[in-house]
């Protein structure tokens with residue numbers, strides 16, 4: 001079983017390799033740019049999960065028995081606060097879709113205000129911490145949890161949820177989707 005991840009973002013690619021090779025040590029994993037088909041800064045679970053599914057749909061292949069992986073980061077509003085929200089999707093060679101959501105933490109209001117003005121979380125987080133390329137490593141999750149859970153850990157957990165459901169699908173021919 002081979003996998004293609006629809007992104008070259010290092011946090012996404014590293015998380016994918018860590019988890020897929022844990023379950024399938026011989027799997028071939030390729031990373032390619034894929035468009036999410038949604039806004040560069042998705043807003044809400046609906047838009048974020050759609051971005052994840054679109055990326056996975058773009059890279060799966062029923063001819064080569066390749067499973068597509070899509071991971072997407074977004075933000076959502078809950079109880080007056082803005083939370084980071086992340087979604088993942090697998091598209092199987094038979095076009096079956098498996099999805100899973102990630103853990104969420106609220107963002108400081110200074111950061112939320114900038115997102116409301118139309119900026120993307122990646123650059124906003126970089127300027128907030130006077131750093132470069134945080135979205136490829138720690139991410140907002142890592143920075144606002146003092147490194148306890150990084151963006152790689154966050155996507156790795158989503159991958160575990162996806163691969164676990166994939167195993168269940170293989171064993172039972174069904175899942176919750």
Ligand SMILES: O=P(O)(O)OP(=O)(O)OP(=O)(O)OC[C@H]1O[C@@H](n2cnc3c(O)ncnc32)[C@H](O)[C@@H]1O
Pocket residue numbers: 006007008009012040041042071072073074084120121122123125134135136138139140141142151
């Ligand atoms: O190359 P791609 O796969 O597009 O990687 P990306 O980092 O842009 O990731 P997304 O498109 O999935 O994320 C949408 C936006 O939210 C930003 N983002 C999402 N989660 C983040 C995080 O934990 N830390 C920093 N930026 C984040 C990201 O940089 C984008 O501006």
Ligand SMILES: [Mg+2]
Pocket residue numbers: 040
């Ligand atoms: Mg992006």
